[in-house]
Amino acid sequence: MNQFLRYSRQPLLALFVAWALLTGASAQVAIQVSTLTPPLPQAQRDFIAFNGLLIFASATDGTGSPADGRELYRADGSLDGTGSVRNINPMSGQGSDPAGFVALSGKLYFAATTAANGRELWVTDGTFSGTTLVKDLNVGSASGAPRSLCVVNGKLYFSATRTGGFVPDLWVSDGTEAGTRLLSDAIGIPTGSNVGDLARIGDRLFYEINGRDIWVSDGTAGGTRFVKGGPANPLNPSGPALFASINAFVDFGGKLIFRGNALSMGEDETWISDGTDAGTFPLEANPGPNASFPSDHTVFNGNVYFNATTPAGTGLWVTDGTQAGTRAVRNGLFVTNLRAVQGKLYFSGGNELWSSDGTEAGTLRVKDINPGAGSSNPSRFTDFNGKTYFVADDGTTGRQLWATDGTETGTQRITSLGEVAPEMAVVGTRLFITAKSTVAGSPFELHRLLAADTPPPVSVPIANQTGTVGTAFFQTISAFTGPAYLFPLSYSVAGLPPGIAFSGGAGGIVAGNPTTAGVYSVTVSATSIGGSPVGRAFYTITVNPVGGGGSPLQLLAPIYDCLSGTLTLVPGGGNGSPIEYRVAGLRDWGTSPVFTVPAWQR
Known part of the structure; x- marks a missing residue:
């Protein structure tokens, strides 16, 4: 011995x-939790966490039921727990294409299409019997086409086309057919027409009309009014126009941050509004009759950060809601996919992974994932299990799932998955993502990433x-x-x-x-x-x-x-x-x- x-x-x-x-x-393990075989990576989308489940829209390869078109699905994180909620449009090869999910009082509201009713407002509680049409907004096979669903003060607001209408109007709903009405009918005053984007800002609803007028409503006649835009008086269509376009609504402590292309001023800048005409003004990164083309407005540590372009270059900017407090953080970056996660700002800067604590010195490249002239284009930054997960391309393995703790050495590819699709969502302690497995030739399927400390x-x-x-x-x-x-x-x-x-x-x-x-x-x-x-x-x-x-x-x-x-x-x-x-x-x-x-x- x-x-x-x-x-x-x-x-x-x-x-x-x-x-x-x-x-x-x-190493982190990912397990496949569906066998739907969607034909394209984009065929699974609109992920939302709901009552401990993942609700999503998915197409199949045509071998199952429903065939081809997107329908409503649910997943609990296991293979047996992934399946169809309801085949809303059973016509082969079509699908109801559910989208725009928003939660209200324990139910999900969304838009879906059928042959009999067109695209209308639907509701689900995650079960077959609990998935029903709320109201045929545009009666018959024509579509009301509800969009921009938004919950404010316990009520559902959205834009949709009425029966006999030609442009979308503003609607309000309590979730019942009888309680789903035009807001103008509900409060007895005009609320504008050709309604576009809606957003909950604090406890009020802000919305745009004709792509250039800002309105606000608290759901009452007294609290519904035109705020700013063009024409200055909505009843005088021949008046001067202020905005060529307005978009990208963001809630900043109960005030509205948006991008406004002010045609009359020759500017395309960040704007702020408190819901009054006097309280709606630009926060100029590029003062004068110029444009900074702002994008990616993100609230972080009591300020709003965004990408802007000035004669000094393109880079990360910040505003506290005042002109004096609007300044550059760091130039020389083209900031996209900006998101606040794990106490930092993460973004694609020059198409590689960057982070910022809001200061110039604290704005640094985390990792050059695709070295050299190539770009990894990181996106979909998501908080899960104490790390930030995202999708990036290292130039060798394609679009893959990555995780970072904010350091270069702590930024690693998740090797238990193959190519991934853009959609990703956290449901409780589970991260769902559509991806291929590591087996060559595998299709895109729904996967669940297990936490690093999950017992094998x-x-x-x-x-x-x-x-x-x-x-x-x-x-x-x-x-x-x-x-x-x-x-x-x-x-x-x-x-x-x-x-x-x-x-x-x-x-x-x-x-x-x-x-x-x-x-x-x-x-x-x-x-x-x-x-x-x-x-x-x-x-x-x-x-x-x-x-x-x-x-x-x-x-x-x-x-x-x-x-x-x-x-x-x-x-x-x-x-x-x-x-x-x-x-x-x-x-x-x-x-x-x-x-x-x-x-x-x-």
């Missing part, structure tokens, strides 16, 4: 150093095996256990001796007649339905030559599973006698080659 102790100590010391280096890497599937310990050349070998591989949402699993076995094969499946058989003596490191892998790895187990098969014999004992490359913390030492040679193993800092001498690295040491 002493010769094995002496023989193994030095390799074990080297192994301990290698393990310490390996633990700097982290647990395998039944597999004892090391011994066989002899030419003698029948037989072994049963037990199924892994773990959380129900990980299953069903597929199994594979790699590293088997020549002449031995795996039958496949849970409870599969490893059997055959080994042909070559040696010590073989065997890996049992479990993958989710989409092919993403979720767990592994390791053991050795020692095949002795006919008549016994042996060779010098050696330690082969160790195997470390960062998912479970399992470290397996792999010996080679020997004569079949018992071997003792040791890893400094983990366990003293023992006969098992399998060690478990504590979570705090990983």
Whole structure:
């Protein structure tokens, strides 16, 4: 026995150093939770968290029901829990294309299309029977086409075309057919027509008319009025126009921030409004009859940050809602996809990953994900599990899911997924995303990313095996256990001796007649339905030559599973006698080659 102790100590010391280096890497598992096979990555969209579920619109490949067109779906994070809510438009190849989801009083309201009613207002509670038409706004097969759904003070507001109408009007609803009316009818005064974008700003509704007039309403006659625009008097259409366009409404502490292209002033700037004419004015980044072409207005730490262009260049700007407080943070950047996450501003700056704490010194490039002249174009920044997740292209693997803690070394690609689509949403402790698996040729499907500390599937310990050349070998591989949402699993076995094969499946058989003596490191892998790895187990098969014999004992490359913390030492040679193993800092001498690295040491 002493010769094995002496023989193994030095390799074990080297192994301990290698393990310490390996633990700097982290892995997160993604599991496939749908088999809808949408024909395009954009075929799954409009993700929204609702009552602990993901509600979304999805098309199929035409082999299921409904076929082809987008319909209403739900997912709870498991394969069995993903399915159709209701086939609203059963006509083959069409779909109802549900969109514009907004929650009110425990239900979701949205627009959907049928052959009988056109595109109208619908509601769902996430069940088949609870998914119904609210009202046929434009009676018959013509479409009311509700859009820009918005909840203010417990009521639903939206724009839609009435029966016999030609342009969209402003509507209000309590969620019932009888309680869904034109706002002008409900409060008894004109509210304008050709209504476009709506937004909840504080406890009021701001909306635009004709793309150039700003109105405000609190849902009452006294609180509904024209604010600013052109013509100055809406009843005098021949009057001078102020705005060529207004858009991008943002709530800034109960005041409206928007982009206004003031044709009469020759400006395209950031504007602010308190709901009065006098309180609606530009916050000029490029003063005078010039334009700064602002975009990506984002509220952060009591200010509004945005992209703007001036003679000094394009870059990140900030305003506190006053002209004096409107200034450049850092020039030389083209800021897009700006979003506040995890106490920082993240954005694509010059088409790479940047972050900012709101100061010039604190505005820095996080990582050049696509080095050189290429661009990674990071987008869809999402807060999940203490990190910021986003989509980017490193120039090699395509559009993939990434995560960052705000540092270069802490910015890593999630390797358990393949190419991803733009849609992503957090539902409680679950992150959903449409993506391909890591298996070549796989379709886009809905996946769920597991938190970094999610317990992986647990395998039944597999004892090391011994066989002899030419003698029948037989072994049963037990199924892994773990959380129900990980299953069903597929199994594979790699590293088997020549002449031995795996039958496949849970409870599969490893059997055959080994042909070559040696010590073989065997890996049992479990993958989710989409092919993403979720767990592994390791053991050795020692095949002795006919008549016994042996060779010098050696330690082969160790195997470390960062998912479970399992470290397996792999010996080679020997004569079949018992071997003792040791890893400094983990366990003293023992006969098992399998060690478990504590979570705090990983």
